[in-house]
Amino acid sequence: MTPADYDFLRRLLKERSGLDLSADKQYLVESRLAPLTRRAGLAGIPELVVKMKGGAEALIKDVVEAMTTNETFFFRDKVPFDHLSGTVLPALLSARASRRHLRIWSAASSTGQEPYSIAMCLKEKAVELAGWRIEIVATDLSQQVLEKSKAGIYSQFEVQRGLPIQLLVKHFKQIGELWQINPDIRSMVQYRQLNLLQDFSHLGRFDVVFCRNVLIYFDQETKVSIFERIAKMMEPDGMLMLGAAETVVGMTDAFRPYPERRGLYQPNPARGARPGFGAMQPQLRVVAAR
Amino acid sequence: MRTCLVVDDSSVIRKVARRILEGLDFHITEAEDGEKALEACKRSMPDAVLLDWNMPIMDGYEFLGNLRRMPGGDAPKVVFCTTENDVAHIARALHAGANEYIMKPFDKDIVTAKFQEVGLI
Numbered sequence: 001m002t003p004a005d006y007d008f009l010r011r012l013l014k015e016r017s018g019l020d021l022s023a024d025k026q027y028l029v030e031s032r033l034a035p036l037t038r039r040a041g042l043a044g045i046p047e048l049v050v051k052m053k054g055g056a057e058a059l060i061k062d063v064v065e066a067m068t069t070n071e072t073f074f075f076r077d078k079v080p081f082d083h084l085s086g087t088v089l090p091a092l093l094s095a096r097a098s099r100r101h102l103r104i105w106s107a108a109s110s111t112g113q114e115p116y117s118i119a120m121c122l123k124e125k126a127v128e129l130a131g132w133r134i135e136i137v138a139t140d141l142s143q144q145v146l147e148k149s150k151a152g153i154y155s156q157f158e159v160q161r162g163l164p165i166q167l168l169v170k171h172f173k174q175i176g177e178l179w180q181i182n183p184d185i186r187s188m189v190q191y192r193q194l195n196l197l198q199d200f201s202h203l204g205r206f207d208v209v210f211c212r213n214v215l216i217y218f219d220q221e222t223k224v225s226i227f228e229r230i231a232k233m234m235e236p237d238g239m240l241m242l243g244a245a246e247t248v249v250g251m252t253d254a255f256r257p258y259p260e261r262r263g264l265y266q267p268n269p270a271r272g273a274r275p276g277f278g279a280m281q282p283q284l285r286v287v288a289a290r
Numbered sequence: 291m292r293t294c295l296v297v298d299d300s301s302v303i304r305k306v307a308r309r310i311l312e313g314l315d316f317h318i319t320e321a322e323d324g325e326k327a328l329e330a331c332k333r334s335m336p337d338a339v340l341l342d343w344n345m346p347i348m349d350g351y352e353f354l355g356n357l358r359r360m361p362g363g364d365a366p367k368v369v370f371c372t373t374e375n376d377v378a379h380i381a382r383a384l385h386a387g388a389n390e391y392i393m394k395p396f397d398k399d400i401v402t403a404k405f406q407e408v409g410l411i
Binding site: 073078156157160161162164165166168169174 | 375376377380381384390391392393396397399400403404406407
């Protein structure tokens with residue numbers, strides 16, 4: 001791959017999926033795109049780039065998907081789900097007692113382990129949530145991972161990384177070497193394809209947003225824009241869960257950390273008192289955050 | 291340092307498990323069947339037991355029943371590690387007092403996840 005090919009791919013990926021590759025990641029692009037290049041019957045990445053420049057839209061889509069990282073597992077990092085069961089749900093159970101409606105968004109849900117883990121947490125509170133309307137919306141850029149999520153079928157390896165054995169027995173059915181999550185859990189999750197770079201206000205308002213381990217791939221400006229747009233879709237007392245290595249601190253004041261709950265954030269009420277400010281002058285805010 | 295008793299009739303599996311668990315800072319003792327494992331527990335109760343099911347002389351299931359009836363035998367966290375990977379076996383193991391269950395083949399990630407799950411790390 002020539003430096004010009006790499007530059008082209010970097011620019012395209014940044015534009016299409018937000019992926020912010022540094023100048024020294026040729027090896028990553030090469031290893032991720034090699035299988036795709038072979039499948040397409042192309043000689044190598046230079047030929048792939050020529051086809052992409054010629055406007056082969058299906059191929060471009062495949063390249064963007066192949067470059068996404070779909071590493072995930074059930075109850076990843078454990079702590080966020082302890083927060084969900086121990087802090088977030090008790091607070092919302094009482095705050096929404098009259099409305100009895102909860103909307104949860106799993107942004108960049110990959111192969112479905114995160115939204116299904118959320119669904120299993122909610123199932124554990126079935127008695128308190130009887131008569132409630134629960135919506136879990138799971139979105140991802142990649143159609144391929146969404147298809148796997150919908151099927152809810154996982155390998156023996158996948159069900160052993162993070163999933164307590166009691167929950168495996170309770171919520172999964174064994175199909176030969178594979179395990180399928182039961183229909184009652186599957187039906188709690190709706191899947192939609194979504195690119196976080198594009199407008200997502202049509203998803204509606206949410207009480208809880210899980211957005212973990214995806215913003216790490218984006219540059220600062222993109223991260224800030226996504227935080228700002230998520231904040232606008234959240235209920236004032238809603239909660240945002242970020243990944244273990246992520247924070248809003250120093251990036252945006254749209255959220256503030258929830259006291260003593262690592263990774264958990266709430267919309268900043270001080271921000272809410274100035275409606276429209278962020279929307280009208282996003283550039284100013286980015287500069288100020290730096 | 292926490293202790294883990296690795297019980298498996300295959301010396302290869304014991305070696306692999308030892309390497310993984312020593313990497314997680316456990317002190318390892320080994321036993322090749324349930325009877326030897328019970329003797330080891332009588333001498334000194336471990337914090338954790340990684341337990342195969344099918345073994346000669348005394349299998350893992352029988353060992354677990356005996357362990358849980360011993361004085362102090364309810365303390366160790368018992369993680370089955372077996373090729374018996376159907377729901378019926380898993381349910382029997384949990385009913386008999388197993389804390390977690392690993393279906394072979396396993397790797398470092400799975401052992402780590404399961405030991406985290408039961409609060410050993």
